Amino acid sequence: MTTYKAENFPALQNDLVLRASRGEKIERAPVWIMRQAGRYLPEFHEIRKDHSFFEVCRTPELACQLTLQPIDRYGKLLDASIIFSDILVIPQAMGLEVLMVPGKGPVFPAPLETPADFSRLTENVDVEKELGYVYQAITLTRHRLEGRVPLYGFIGAPWTLMAYMIEGGGSKTLHKAKGWLWKYPKESHALLQRITDIAIEFLVGQVKAGAQMLQVFESWGGELSPDAFKEFSLPYIRQISNKVKGRLTSEGLDLVPMTIFAKGSWYALEDLSESNYEVVSLDWTIDPAYARKMTNDKVALQGNMDPTVLYGGEDAIRTIATKMVHAFGKDSKHIVNLGHGILPTVDPEALKVYLETVQKVSAEIRK
Ligand code: CP3
Secondary structure, X not given: OOOOOOOOOOOOOOOHXXXXXOOOOOOOOOEOOOOOOOOOOHHHHHHHOOOOHHHHHHOHHHHHXXXXXXXXXXXXXXXXXEOOOOOOHHHHHOOOOOEEEOOOEEEOOOOOOOHHHHHHOOOOOOHHHHHHHHHHHHHHHHHHHOOOOXXXXXXXXHHHHHHHHHHOEOOOXXXXXXXXXXXXXXXXXXXXXXXXXXXXXXXXXXXXXXXXXXXXXEOOHHHOOHHHHXXXXXXXXHHHHHHHHHHHHHOOOOOOOEEEEEOOOHHHHHHHHOOOOOEEEOOOOOOHHHHHHHHOOOOXXXXXXXXXXXXXXXXHHHHHHHHHHHHHXXXXXXEEEEOOOOOXXXXXXXXXXXXXXXXXXXXXXXX
16 A cells, blocks of 8 residues: 655645635635435445445545545535544544444543543643544645645534533534533633643644534534523634644644634624634524624635525526525625535535536625
8 A cells, every 4th residue: 555645645626615715806606415325315325335434534544435425425525525534533533432322423422510520630641642534644645636626624613522522422502511511611611721732733633634624513513502602612722723723834834724613603704804704604603794794804705505495496596505605795705515515415506506506606796
């Protein structure tokens, strides 16, 4: 097997996402989809049937193959790729076991119950040793992409990861994790800081391995009140962008644009636009004009069609996607996505209609 080095990468042929993120001129809005390498693709199941989810994540060759599947299938209809991995690899690196249970999602057999359980977490996590497989997958994928589109690296934001580590999986109320915030605020901050330190190291490592954009997923932002968000989420989100950029600069590396997706946190748009991220990603509950007003044109916006529209048939997809592109406007810095990940039972042809529509309409309005 050839081992690839994080150097001499093939020249990038499509830099629309990078230009849109930096507010440079674009001839049309670029488009990519959260969870674009996923269960709605039959070729995904072809690989997954023989390998467990985290086995795929830990095997660079397989993670690379899955990352490339949507790029191969949709060709020029996609303007970016995102490395196949999961946000829960950080809790694993910290010493917690995470299983992906079919039909149920992620499960932690032994979640954190009280701060006394910090004794079960690894002190001084060696990020390269624990998560080097993600770096290898990124480097391999950069070579195999052959410069077709840029590659995103990503992490889960500290609050979302803390919530998983305490809830032990998905939850309707998040009362255990939120209970910690009120009962153990000091220890909650200590945990959030431990996750933040690893997240920074991990993102810098992903850039060194070849990631050309970074996205931070605060998937459970919307479970927090505006005050709680300001105390338990925002400071860590800001530390991550500031310190990642500081580290890249001090090591003489090029900066890469960063995106923050705090799902449900419409109330924090203004703060997020002042957090040293180039892109703020929007869920579908946010009106693009409102987002533009709250962010004062300081950042590029990403999103945001409701993913369930992909179940509405071709006419509905075309109508609603067209309206969305118009709502973001022709001069605005816009990266098209969905308002959250694509759902596993979507017809891949429905996604194709969406991609074709947004590319066509966003080019037309800029002519
Ligand atoms: O294509 C991509 O976007 C890249 C890969 C990616 C995955 N997960 C693959 C995946 C990314 C960026 C993630 C992020 C992730 N993982 C988030 C943040 C985004 C979001 O959805 O808010 C979260 C919360 C997770 C945690 C997670 N991983 C959950 C809740 C689940 C189960 C989802 C479900 O509906 O059952 C996963 C599993 C997962 N991650 C799958 C994929 C393709 C499916 C698992 C399988 O193959 O069985």
